[in-house]
Structure formats: C-alpha cells, structure tokens
Amino acid sequence: MQFEEIRQKAYAANMQLPQLGLVLFTFGNASEADREKGVFAIKPSGVAYEELTPEKMVVVDFDGNTVDGVLRPSSDTKTHAVLYKHWKAIGGIVHTHSTYATAWAQSQKEIPILGTTHADYNIVNVPCALPMDDEMIKGDYEAQTGFQIIHHFKQHGLDYNEVEMILVGNHAPFTWGKNASRAVHNSAVLEQVAKMAYITLQINPQAPQLKKALIEKHYQRKHGPNSYYGQ
Numbered sequence: 741m742q743f744e745e746i747r748q749k750a751y752a753a754n755m756q757l758p759q760l761g762l763v764l765f766t767f768g769n770a771s772e773a774d775r776e777k778g779v780f781a782i783k784p785s786g787v788a789y790e791e792l793t794p795e796k797m798v799v800v801d802f803d804g805n806t807v808d809g810v811l812r813p814s815s816d817t818k819t820h821a822v823l824y825k826h827w828k829a830i831g832g833i834v835h836t837h838s839t840y841a842t843a844w845a846q847s848q849k850e851i852p853i854l855g856t857t858h859a860d861y862n863i864v865n866v867p868c869a870l871p872m873d874d875e876m877i878k879g880d881y882e883a884q885t886g887f888q889i890i891h892h893f894k895q896h897g898l899d900y901n902e903v904e905m906i907l908v909g910n911h912a913p914f915t916w917g918k919n920a921s922r923a924v925h926n927s928a929v930l931e932q933v934a935k936m937a938y939i940t941l942q943i944n945p946q947a948p949q950l951k952k953a954l955i956e957k958h959y960q961r962k963h964g965p966n967s968y969y970g971q
C-alpha cells in the first residue's frame with residue numbers, strides 16, 4: 741500500500757472520532773500529513789466509520805488534488821489543504837460537528853475562559869470566525885473556509901501553534917496539531933470545554949472569566965518548559 745504510514749495514522753484518528761462521541765454518522769473527518777512528500781491522507785466523503793479501512797483513505801496534495809486513492813475525498817478536503825499550505829508546522833487536522841462546540845459555532849460566539857480546564861489548553865477564548873458572506877459562499881466554499889480561519893487568526897494576532905482550535909460561525913469546529921492524534925485530542929478537549937462553559941453560564945449567566953494570573957499558571961504548567969506539551 742502506497743503512503744502506508746499516513747493512511748494508517750489518518751485511519752486511526754478517524755476511528756477515534758465516533759469512539760469519543762465526537763461524530764454522528766459521517767459528520768466529520770480527520771487527516772494526517774506527510775510534509776516531505778507534500779501530501780495528506782483524509783477520510784473519503786460519506787463513508788460510514790464502520791466501513792472505513794486504511795486503504796480507503798484518500799491521499800491528496802496541498803491543493804486538494806487526489807494523488808492516490810479511488811474514493812472521493814471528504815468534502816472538507818480543500819479546507820484541510822488551505823490550512824496545511826499556510827500553516828507549515830501542523831501535521832494533522834480534525835473537523836467534527838460535536839454537539840456543544842457546534843452549538844457555540846452556530847451561535848457565533850467565542851467560548852470564554854471560565855475555568856482552569858480551558859486554561860490548560862488555551863490562554864485566550866476559543867475563537868469563532870465570522871460566517872461567510874454570499875460572494876465567498878458562491879466561490880470555492882471549502883477553500884474559503886480555510887482562508888476564513890487563517891484570516892481570523894491574522895486579524896486577532898493569534899498563533900496557530902498556541903491556539904489549536906477554532907469555531908467557524910454557522911458551521912462547526914476545526915482543530916489541528918503536530919499530528920492527527922493530537923488534533924483528535926484537541927477536538928475532545930474543545931467539546932468538553934464547550935459543554936462546561938455552556939452549563940456554567942446556565943447556572944450563573946454572570947460567571948466571571950478566569951483571572952489572568954490563573955490562566956498563565958495553568959497554561960504554563962502544561963505548555964511551558966519541562967511540561968509534557970512544551971517538549
């Protein structure tokens with residue numbers, strides 16, 4: 741099998757999504773890149789997870805053209821491709837329609853830092869990119885979703901190596917990381933943080949943001965020098 745390593749890794753990451761309760765039916769996809777070869781392996785479009793195999797993964801280049809595989813790549817392939825092309829340090833991307841994160845995206849709201857669970861992963865609110873205008877939707881919609889994410893990061897001075905997740909307004913979340921496994925982890929964390937924030941604001945709509953000093957403390961414990969993720 742050609743591109744065996746990325747096919748296996750992308751397959752394993754995709755299979756984790758239903759196991760973690762992050763996708764229903766075929767509502768999502770994961771990909772793993774091989775930077776040296778300039779390609780990534782992604783889930784085929786519309787194929788049920790129980791029917792997935794490493795051989796069914798589709799290998800495409802960073803413009804979204806199929807390089808190896810017989811099935812149609814995910815309809816989100818061009819979004820993945822744009823992110824890989826612009827953000828050279830990422831090796832894996834996940835898109836889900838997980839319930840709580842998607843509800844925040846549909847509400848077009850950032851997720852505020854209300855507790856240390858959030859601060860363990862992010863020093864800022866989980867960002868939410870604005871929905872597209874009609875012209876963007878008429879154009880290359882899936883590529884535009886990628887550009888919309890990149891534009892949001894630039895506009896808000898965010899670093900994709902620090903913040904590995906975003907909500908796309910009216911749509912759903914995208915996460916990324918050094919590989920697909922890390923991107924899956926980030927999707928699960930995002931869903932949990934989204935759920936906790938929603939419940940917190942139901943209990944106390946005036947719940948305050950976490951203090952800056954605690955945000956720093958918690959983030960640095962996980963990401964600073966000598967930490968697991970800081971290595």
Ligand SMILES: O=C(CO)[C@@H](O)[C@@H](O)COP(=O)(O)O
Nearest residue numbers: 766767768769785786814815
């Ligand atoms: O975003 C969406 C649908 O809104 C897609 O991610 C979802 O339907 C999965 O599509 P694919 O089966 O990957 O083509």
